[in-house]
Amino acid sequence: MSDTYDTPDTRDMLDRTRQGVIGQPLDRPEGPLKVAGQATYAAEYARENCAEGVLVGATISTGRVTAIHKDEVxxxxxxxGVYAAPQMLRRPAQGTAGEAPLQDPSRVDYPLQPVALVVAETFEQATAAAKALRIDYDDASDKARFLPTQETAEAAKEPVTAGDLEAALRDAAHVIDANFTTPGHxxxxxxxxxxVAEWDGDDLTLWGSLQMIAFNVAELADSxxxxxxxxxxxxxxxxxxxxSKLGISxxxxxxxxxARELGRPVRVVMSRQLVFQSIMRRSETVQRIRLGAGADxxxxxxxxxxxxxNLPEESFSEPVTQASEFLYAGDNRLLGVRKSDITRLTAGSVRAPGEAVGMQALEVAMDELAIATNLxxxxxxKRNLPETVPGQGTPYSSRRLVEALDAGAAAFGWDQRSPTPCARRxxxxxxxxxxxxxxxxxxLAKAEARVTLTAQGHVVVETDHTDIGxxxxAIFGQIAAEMLGQPIDxxxxxxxxxxxxxxSGSGGSWGASSTGSAVFYACEAIRATLAQALxxxxDQLILKDGQAWAEGVDARPVTDLLTEDLTRTxxxxxxxxxxxVNQSTYGAFFCEVAVNAFTGETRLRRMTGAFGFGxxxxxxxxxxxxxxxxxxxxxxxxxEELSFDARDGHLVNHDLAEYHVPVHADIPPMEVILLEERDADASPLQSKGVGELGICGAAGAIxxxxxxxxGVRLRDFPMTPDKLLADLPDPFAPAA
Amino acid sequence: MKAFDYSRAEATADAVGQSARLIAGGTNLLDLMKLEVETPEALLDITRIGLNAIDAEGEGLRIGALVSNSDAAADPRIRRDWPLLSRAILAGASPQLRNKATMGGNLCQRTRCGYFMDNRSACNKREPGSGCAAIGGVNRNHAILGASSDCIATYPGDMAVALSALQAVVHTERPEGAREIPMRHFHRLPGDTPQQDNHLESGEVITAISLPAPLGGRQIYRKVRDRASYAFALVSVAAALRMEEGRIASVHLAFGGVAHTPWTNDHVDELLTGERPSPALFDKAADLLLEDAQGQGHNDFKIPLLRRALAAVLAEATGE
Incomplete structure (x- = not known):
């Protein structure tokens, strides 16, 4: 039997099972360990005789290492030891690469690129030596380009075109033509x-902080x-x-x-600064959005x-227009992303690549169109939800955007909004x-999982899948408990x-549905065996609280049906x-902000999100x-904004004090509405991914x-006070 | 972090005249040592020398140099009579940092200029004579007043801005005896020696900060920042302002995030004193305050921002 998911599973299996744990708001079983400091993270694995390694970052922007004065340190x-082997990485691996990324750190591609590893008995000794290590370079920074430009850009992939955009814009009753900028994240x-790496003969064990283990094994082995x-x-x-941990670094x-050279375990923990400077950034974007609409x-x-x-030779380009391909109508289309090669750290997947920045611009443009059309x-x-994907004709799977808009609006009190700016002070x-x-x-991603129903009636789910928080x-346990009719404990x-x-690994919001489906299938195989025994x-088998029965068949303890552990993959x-089928997830955001009339500071006061994701x-x-x-x-x-020095491409704000993620005081009461739906096109669980959906468009609402x-229309993110000042109305003038 | 000698002082006298770097809360110094921006050969721990009481002194208050920021902010006398100080302290850092940070140490915290904190960049403050990479670089949070061609860094703190408005005095001990430095003259402009943040001499120890009799009136600390907490001021305004019969009877202003020092300008205070508040008056005060203001590119916005923040504070303080 093929493992590919080609036919929608419309059996509503998880609605017919009886255990009643699927969907429940169960606590994460590992939660108590985490809050008590008992969950062991990569750097905390204490291996006997472990040496400590510290990476050294290049002091030039680009060029070659010509000498490393190892003897001095x-x-x-x-x-x-001091290591700069050609197998060492020059760049981190992109997500799902499954092979070595660019190696040989003697070629410097970007500022602070790790070029050597210093290993010592203690972390302090390694740090001191790493700081003291003298490295000579052939500095080619003067030939580097540190800022992206349209002139140097090339199409990242074939643009999506349909009809005649220019002509349609000429004929449109209302046109929005706006430029947006988003910074790196x-x-x-x-x-x-x-x-922490440890060898036993030819066998390597690595404790790491990684999102996609199977890919990471392939990447590490290839490297x-x-x-x-x-x-x-x-x-x-x-x-x-x-x-940032999709691929190995x-x-x-x-x-x-x-560790192999020294014949003892070695631990390498990157500093916060070096993580910022050398792992992965989201590309900054410059976006032009043109919308043409009729009077209606x-x-x-x-x-x-x-x-x-991105850096030269990187295949990844921020897929900015990803949601624009399917979200709204408009038969005449042009969607395209161009990539400019520059000297900055590698650009890659950062939280909802594509939609996170593309949607926030698009949703502002839509707001501008709403004003232009007086809608x-x-x-x-609602007026612009197409029947099929524009230009492609592909049908949609479940799409509860209208319901999300309505439910969100009602819960938030959208009807209280004045359409006129400066109406409330x-x-x-x-x-x-x-x-x-x-x-x-x-x-949906390829995934495999193993489930065992032990002879004692205990359920064990096993997969290399990660839990990145x-x-x-919790979820894989719920799927198995539901399918096999056992209590979650x-x-x-x-x-x-x-x-x-x-x-499947954790990334792209696909983990729960993909690996969860593998768990589901393993459980189905176990159910088939149990049904036969019963x-x-x-189809008729009913499992609940460790009991098995069927129409006309008396209930028996599941353990009575088992002579040994039952394991299925x-x-x-x-x-x-x-x-x-276009399978996407949808939702709507509603928020209320306060903007200081004097200082331009924006404080979010409340936010509602309504989401449908299977x-x-x-x-x-x-x-x-x-x-x-x-x-x-x-x-x-x-x-949030990564600040690069335009003169040498180095990242200036490289810690959590200067790179501003929101703090608790920035986050007001948040309301979330989950819209139940079943998407049989997406997975046998009829679920879709939710990990990143909450980002996609949220900034536009703000x-x-x-x-x-x-009354200040900002198209340049983040919307810090400096960007509002020039256009704020006189703070002493009374409200309109 | 480079290896260093560590010793502990038992009394103030042990610390006076020593070449070792003093460490109390260490909330800034340790960070800089990890980055090797600071590489002291010896640290002298002064956390056990006392100096941790807040005592009445006439109508004023004397706050020991080793009183924690948290304790000072929570002191009922400070909250009642010098609320500006409490508010400024609470506007800075995080509870954990304020628990560790001391009053004296807070005054000595160093700039958060990204080039100062990055050893591979040119920085006259870190390495005199090496240049200033912030000029022409990322300088969104740099000085608009009193900067020099050698350094455009800002003093980052909040507390010292409030203390400047409150006319506080810093008490120190030197080998040759005690001295008092008005808060407004404690820090110094960078000039061509930006490596010196303030007027403390080598071996001089801060022992206390004294507050004169309460100024009364409205006290406001307005910190404009990129996020609601845990961010340095883009600009800040400290004001202690008293109204009488519809006129500004007295006003003491200080400004943060705009210069190498907490910025004060007596002429601005004088211009406002005796006047009836109005947006036009606030504008005149801002004109004077910003007469010599100079942006560096990314921070040009601080000039209008400081004007607007001043107007907001004066409007609130005067009830205009």
Whole structure:
């Protein structure tokens, strides 16, 4: 039987099972360990006789290393070695690469690129030696380009075109033609990148902080030039990834090489600064959005073009127009992303690549169109939901955008909004409301999982899948408990070990649905065996609280049906449905902001998000994901910006004091509405991904609320006070 | 972090005249040592020398140099009679940092200029004579007043801005005896020696900060920042202002985030004194305050921002 998912599973299996745990807002089983400091993170694995490694960053922007004065530091106390092997990484691996990224750190591609590893008995000794290490360079920085330009850019992929955009714009009753800019972002995961490497003969064990173990094994083995079967990676707990740990990075390869050379374990923990400077950035974007609509607000023309950047030779380009391809109508289209090669650290996947920045611009442009057409912004969006994907004719799977718009508007009190800016003033503050749609592509990824029903009736789920704080432990347990009719406390989930079957990995919002589907299939196989033992068909089998029965068949303890542990493996691969049906997730944001009439400071006062993403597998973790996404949206709207020095491409704000993610005081009461739906096109669980949806468009709602508050239309993110000052109305003038 | 000698002082006298760097809360110094921006050969821990009481002194208050920022901000006398100080302290850092940070140490915190904190960049403050990479670089949070061609860094703190408005005095001990430095003259402009943040001499120890009799009136600390907490001021305004019969009877202003020092300008205070508040008056005060203001590119916005923040504070303080 093929593992590809080609036919929608419309059996509503998880609605017919009886255990009743699927979807429940269960706590994460690993939560108590994490809050008590008992969950072990990569750097905390204490291996006997472990040496400490510290990476050294290049002091030039680009060029070559010509000499490393190792001898000077080898004489320092405790120093064991200085490594700059050609296998060491020059760049981190992109997500799902599954092969070595660019190696050989003697070629310097960007400022602070790790070029050497210093290993010593203690972290302090290694740090001192790393700081003291003299390196000579052939500096080619004067030939480098540090700023992206249209002139140097090339199409990242074939533009999406349909009809005649220019002609449609000429004929449109209303036209919006606006330019937007978004800065670079950092993933800013709490746990810095870290690796502990230990060899046993030819076999390497690496404790790392990684999101996608099976890919990471392949990447590490390829980098080291060894067979993947000799590599074991353990990453049971991950302190946030946000894309930065999709692929392996410098520390993993450097630790492995040094450990092999020294014949003892080596730990490499990257400093916060070096994580910022050398791991992965989201590209800054320059976007032009052109919308043409009839007098009734219906879109006839849709243009979305973006300029992004990366290092030369990188295949990744921020997919800015990803949601623009399917979200709104407009038969005449031009969507395209161009990439300019520049000398800055590698650009890659950071929290909802594409939509996070593309949607925030698009949703501002839609707000501008709502004003131009004198339509309520909610109504404008409803009028522009196409029957099939424009220009492609592909049908949509479940799409509860209208319901999200309505439910969000009702819960938020959208009818209280004045469409006129500067209508509400409270003391020094202008108060305004804004909204936007949320949209994000949904992806099913290849995954495998093993489930065992023990002879004692205990359920064990095993996969190399990671839990990056998203709820994997809870959700996979719920799926198995639901399918096998066991209480959740008789369920154990083991994750993050490459010896286990390869899950999809955590990234692209696909983890729960993809690996969850593999868990589902493994459970189905177990159910088939149980049904046979009970003497009924699998369809008829009912399992609940450890009992099995069927219509006309008396209930028996499941353990009576088992003579030994029952282990089955489930597999899934994306199939034709990924191509034939547009599967996306949708939602709507509503928010209220206060803008200080004097200083231009924006403070969010409340925010509501309503989301539809297929079946809700765990209402608590799903809600947390939505809130987390909205918080990142707030950061993108108001505070986050990587600041690069235009003279040499180095990152100036490289820690959490100077790179401003939102803090608690920035986050007001957040309301999340989960819209239950079933999407059989997406997965047998009928679920889709929710991890990133809460980001996608959120910043646009805030921009629109700022406009509604004070009449300043901002298209340059983040919307810090300096950008409002020039256009704010006289603070002493009374409200309109 | 470079290896260093560590010793502990038992009394103030042990610390006076020593070449070792003094460490109390260490909330800034340790960070800079990890970055090797600061590389002291010896640290002298002064956390056990006392100086941690807040005592009445006539109508004023004497705050020991080792009183924690948290304790000072929570002191009922400070909250009642010098609320500006409490508010400014609470506007800065985080509870954890304020628990560790001391009054004396807070005055000595160093700029957060990204080039100062990055050893590979030119910085006259860190390495005299190496140049100033912030000029022409990322300088959004740099000085608009009193900068020099050698340094455009700002003093980053909030507390000292409030203390400047409150006419506080810094008490120190030197080998040759005690001295008092008005808060307004404690820090110095960079000139061509930006490596010196303030007028403390080598071996001089801050022992206390004294507040004169309460100024009364409205006291406001307005910190404009990029996020609601845990961010340095883009600009800040400290004001202690008293109204009488519809006129400004007295006003003491100080400004943060705009210069190498907490910025004060007696002429601005004088211009406002005796006048009836109005937006036009606030504008005149801002004109005078910003007469010599100079942006560096990214921070040009601080000039209109400071004008507007001053207007907001004066409007609130005068009830205009």
């Amino acid at each position: 080898l004489a320092m106390p405790g120093v064991l 950092a993933s800013a995961a709490m746990e810095p990148h870290a690796a 080291l030039g060894i067979d993947p079967k000799h590599v074991r990676i353990l990453s049971p707990y991950v302190g946030g990834g946000f894309g 410098h520390e993993a390869v450097a630790a492995s090489l040094a 607000g219906r879109l006839t023309a849709f243009g979305h073009e973006a300029l992004v950047s 309520d912004p909610v109504e404008l969006r 409270e003391g020094e503050w202008w108060i305004g409301m804004g909204m936007s749609s949320a949209a994000r592509v949904n992806i 998203t709820g994997s432990y 008789r369920t154990t989930v083991k994750l993050g070990d490459s010896l286990l079957p390869a899950g 003497g009924c068909s699998a 489930g597999k899934i691969e994306p199939g034709e449905l990924m191509e034939k 079946r809700v597998l765990n209402a608590k973790t799903a809600r947390s994901q939505c809130i987390g996404g909205m918080v990142w949206g707030i950061g993108s709207a108001l505070t 921009a629109n609320a700022i406009y509604n508050a004070c």
